Amino acid sequence: MSKFFSEETSAEAVNSRMGDRANPRLKQVMSSLVVHLHAFIKDVQLTQSEWETAIDFLTQTGQVCSSERQEFILLSDTLGASMLVDAINNRRPSGATENTVLGPFHVKGAPEREMGAAISFDGKGESCLFEGRVTDVEGRGISGARIDVWSDNAEGFYDVQQPDIQPKWNNRGTFTTGADGSYSFIGIKPVSYPIPHDGPVGQMLRKLGRHPYRPAHMHFIVTAPDFQKLVTHTFVADDGYMTSDAVFGVKETLIAPYERLQDAATLWRSSFNFVLAPSS
Ligand code: BEZ
Ligand code: FE
Numbered sequence: 001m002s003k004f005f006s007e008e009t010s011a012e013a014v015n016s017r018m019g020d021r022a023n024p025r026l027k028q029v030m031s032s033l034v035v036h037l038h039a040f041i042k043d044v045q046l047t048q049s050e051w052e053t054a055i056d057f058l059t060q061t062g063q064v065c066s067s068e069r070q071e072f073i074l075l076s077d078t079l080g081a082s083m084l085v086d087a088i089n090n091r092r093p094s095g096a097t098e099n100t101v102l103g104p105f106h107v108k109g110a111p112e113r114e115m116g117a118a119i120s121f122d123g124k125g126e127s128c129l130f131e132g133r134v135t136d137v138e139g140r141g142i143s144g145a146r147i148d149v150w151s152d153n154a155e156g157f158y159d160v161q162q163p164d165i166q167p168k169w170n171n172r173g174t175f176t177t178g179a180d181g182s183y184s185f186i187g188i189k190p191v192s193y194p195i196p197h198d199g200p201v202g203q204m205l206r207k208l209g210r211h212p213y214r215p216a217h218m219h220f221i222v223t224a225p226d227f228q229k230l231v232t233h234t235f236v237a238d239d240g241y242m243t244s245d246a247v248f249g250v251k252e253t254l255i256a257p258y259e260r261l262q263d264a265a266t267l268w269r270s271s272f273n274f275v276l277a278p279s280s
Contacts, residue, residue, distance in 0.1 A: 011038040060200040068160075070104055074201045077101060077247040078210075092228070095137045096277035100232050100249040104196075105158040106219065110148055110172040118186045119173040122166050125154030125188030128258065128268035130234075134181045134222055135275055141181025142276060145224035148174045149185065151217070156193030189258060189268045190216040192241050205246065212246050215239035220274065227276035234272045 005013045015031040044050075061071045076082045082101050090099040113119065120127070134145040150172040152158050159170040177183050197205060197212035205212050217233035233249065234256035235242065242250055256272045 007042075011035045014038075057200055057204070064199045069196065069199075071199050071201055073104060074195060074199075075204075077103075077195070078201055078205060080248045083248045086231075090228070092277045093137055095275055096228075097222075097230055097232055097273075097275045098251045098253050099230065100251060100254060101247055102221075102231050103219065103247075103249075105152075105160060106148075106150060106221070107160060107172065110150065110174045111169055113173040113175060113185065115175055115178065115182075116184045116186070117173065117175075119149065119171055120153070120186070120188045121170050122153055125191075126267045127186055127265070128189040128270055129184060129186055129261075129266045130218065130270050130272070131184035132182070132271050132273045134177050134183060134224065135273060136227070137275055137277065139275075141177070141179070142224045142227065143177055143179045143181060145177040145181060145183075145222055145227075145274075145276070146174060147177065147183050147274075148221040148223075149187070150219045151187055151190045152193050154188055154191060156191050186266060187218065189270075190218050190236060192216045192239055195246050210246065211241075211244065213241045214245055214247060215241040215250060217249075218270070222274045222276065224276060226279055228279050230274060230276055232274075234270065236270075 011034050014034045018027050018031070061075055064071045073082065086099050086101060092098065130149070134142045134147065136142060150158070153166060153171055157166070159166040159168065159172065171187055173185060175183050175185060192213050192215050194212040195214060196202070202212060216236040216239045219233050220230070222230040233254060235250055235254055236258050237255050242255070256270050259269045261267060261269055
């Protein structure tokens with residue numbers, strides 16, 4: 001190979017500069033990144049002005065990031081990268097509940113509540129009983145499993161998006177399963193909502209003719225000693241955005257029934273069992 005950079009040898013020219021003492025995994029990741037980046041630039045014959053637009057877009061993406069907002073993760077989510085990384089890193093035995101994207105609205109330290117307790121405090125929305133069991137892949141109940149839940153309110157906003165409007169910890173709670181692994185709590189039937197779309201990622205979606213909506217879902221993190229951490233949602237079956245989730249988080253196995261209850265104080269019931277895979 002020539003000592004100098006050329007269109008033909010571009011990726012090799014860059015990768016051959018890496019020092020012998022660079023971390024081997026870093027070398028593997030960076031050299032593959034360079035190979036694919038250069039192949040992409042050649043594939044689309046990127047123009048100078050397109051390159052400038054890309055730099056400008058990434059600059060704006062960084063500039064809107066703050067301790068409350070992570071636009072780069074949103075970019076990764078909307079490009080399907082978050083779900084791909086999640087899929088690669090959470091391959092599970094058949095029957096175990098599947099993972100999906102965490103999203104930006106999880107807050108650590110939600111109040112521990114009594115089993116069966118309410119989590120919704122703004123008086124909005126259609127009440128819904130969430131219930132089921134946490135089991136291992138053989139169907140044995142797991143006692144002492146921790147279930148951390150959160151959802152948007154009936155207007156499609158998480159409490160942290162409306163700190164002056166919603167009560168703190170609205171539609172959030174943490175529960176611990178008893179002897180048979182069962183859980184229950186009363187929230188609301190979640191509604192679909194748009195991901196934050198007032199920044200560069202929203203602009204990108206508009207330019208691509210994509211909407212920013214997520215189908216209605218309830219978030220769960222389920223943990224228990226000796227089992228893999230489960231980060232997931234259950235989706236409301238008849239949602240119109242089910243096949244066009246802005247962040248590609250839907251999996252068929254996570255679509256839950258929502259049954260309308262008659263003559264009961266609670267309007268809906270959603271039953272779903274979480275099956276944890278053993279930690280390896
Ligand atoms: C969420 O479900 O809360 C979410 C996930 C990814 C991006 C934005 C929101
Ligand atoms: Fe969500």
